[in-house]
Amino acid sequence: MKKVGVNDAELAYRDEGAGPPIIFLHAFPLNQSMWDDQRPALASNYRVITFDWRGFGESSLGGGTSTMGVFADDLAGLMNELGIDRATICGLSMGGYAAFAFYRKYAARVAALVLANTRSNADTEDGRRRRYEMVEVARQSGLSALADKMIPKLLAPITSKTKPQIVRWVRSMIEGNQAEGIARALIGMAERPDSTALLLEINCPTLVLVGSEDGLAPPSEAEKMGRLIPDARLEAIQGAGHLSNLERVDDFNRALVDFLERS
Numbered sequence: 001m002k003k004v005g006v007n008d009a010e011l012a013y014r015d016e017g018a019g020p021p022i023i024f025l026h027a028f029p030l031n032q033s034m035w036d037d038q039r040p041a042l043a044s045n046y047r048v049i050t051f052d053w054r055g056f057g058e059s060s061l062g063g064g065t066s067t068m069g070v071f072a073d074d075l076a077g078l079m080n081e082l083g084i085d086r087a088t089i090c091g092l093s094m095g096g097y098a099a100f101a102f103y104r105k106y107a108a109r110v111a112a113l114v115l116a117n118t119r120s121n122a123d124t125e126d127g128r129r130r131r132y133e134m135v136e137v138a139r140q141s142g143l144s145a146l147a148d149k150m151i152p153k154l155l156a157p158i159t160s161k162t163k164p165q166i167v168r169w170v171r172s173m174i175e176g177n178q179a180e181g182i183a184r185a186l187i188g189m190a191e192r193p194d195s196t197a198l199l200l201e202i203n204c205p206t207l208v209l210v211g212s213e214d215g216l217a218p219p220s221e222a223e224k225m226g227r228l229i230p231d232a233r234l235e236a237i238q239g240a241g242h243l244s245n246l247e248r249v250d251d252f253n254r255a256l257v258d259f260l261e262r263s
């Protein structure tokens with residue numbers, strides 16, 4: 001793992017393989033190791049970059065709220081540091097929210113987009129209220145308490161039942177984070193703008209992926225994005241919940257490689 005100073009934070013990243021670059025944006029409240037099963041599948045043909053958002057994993061907290069715009073600027077800064085002008089951007093859930101913010105600011109730097117288990121709408125009032133309750137959970141009760149609340153929503157029931165190693169992996173990613181980093185990203189997500197109008201302006205090849213059992217970013221949201229983005233392909237990963245890339249590794253990787261080969 002390497003580290004580089006970007007804006008007012010230090011970002012931990014991995015940079016492996018050679019070929020056209022693909023940069024993975026991790027979900028909340030995880031870290032870049034959620035992509036451990038994607039890296040080996042791609043690194044023989046692509047330059048694969050993963051990193052921890054500020055306040056997650058081994059990246060430093062930086063200053064201020066971790067808005068999706070701040071994340072977008074961090075991604076642009078990381079690309080500058082790594083000498084990458086354009087890349088395929090693959091974001092899952094919060095990674096997708098950040099991908100929208102990046103596209104809004106830096107469209108010319110996006111060669112292709114993968115939007116996995118994400119949604120374009122902003123939070124509802126109720127959703128925003130629940131985010132701020134979670135901020136209190138993170139700050140007052142800590143990340144084990146947050147993991148208890150979130151894991152049942154992140155994984156399909158069948159995954160929780162049959163793949164205890166995945167449950168343990170997700171828990172260790174959550175508990176390995178910094179409570180304040182999690183709190184700041186929760187506020188950043190609560191404040192994110194609606195990106196639905198942006199979908200119509202996305203003019204690069206786009207893959208929309210969804211887990212058939214995803215309750216947080218449900219298939220109806222993915223279908224909407226697939227309809228509104230002009231050059232989009234939609235694929236449902238059967239049996240996967242919200243973390244489709246680690247619940248159904250082979251199906252996720254096959255869809256991704258197939259898309260990358262064609263785009």
Ligand code: MLT
Nearest residue numbers: 027028092093094095216
């Ligand atoms: C994520 O997986 O990144 C989060 O569930 C996103 C969210 O809470 O909206």
